[in-house]
């Protein structure tokens with residue numbers, strides 16, 4: 001009597017566990033196409049040394065911050081060359097600079113706790129309450145900020161006007177690279 005009962009209990013337990021695991025796979029949000037049973041995608045943002053020609057990381061709102069290392073490197077080059085460093089540091093990237101403007105390490109995430117920061121206000125008034133949950137949208141808004149800063153970002157408004165005159169490729173080339181660098185900084 002005892003033996004068979006235990007065997008039955010164990011048998012049921014195994015079936016229940018197997019069903020639970022199967023259910024988890026079937027209901028897990030799948031990153032791309034097909035139906036279900038995919039392991040979670042591995043984040044690819046640690047490939048800093050991998051400088052392959054392929055750019056444009058896959059965009060998937062939410063999730064980890066992904067960036068194109070080549071474009072981000074270009075952004076760092078511009079950041080120094082343009083002279084953003086006279087007012088900003090980016091500590092997370094080891095870039096030291098002036099403190100007229102806030103450190104930009106977490107600008108993509110709304111720069112919590114940074115004195116003089118305006119970017120969170122800018123995100124919020126553009127409908128982004130939680131930048132960490134949607135880094136893709138945050139990046140878009142950062143690009144918009146750097147192309148056309150709001151009136152309450154008086155210093156940046158003046159600076160960006162200067163940059164637009166100095167660099168005809170400001171919006172098409174420099175801003176995207178700078179934003180990519182800010183993604184790397186915040187990751």
Ligand code: HEC
Pocket residue numbers: 079082083084085086087088100101102104107110111114116117118119120142146152153154155156157159163178
């Ligand atoms: C003359 C100083 C100065 C320079 C140069 C400057 N900034 Fe700024 N930046 C500021 C100040 C001050 C703020 C805060 C908002 C304001 O008053 O404009 C700011 C805000 C920002 C913000 C929003 C960060 C936040 O937390 O609100 C970003 C992003 C930014 N700057 C990027 C840049 C980049 C990229 C460059 C170079 C292309 C640059 N800045 C050059 C002074 C400067």
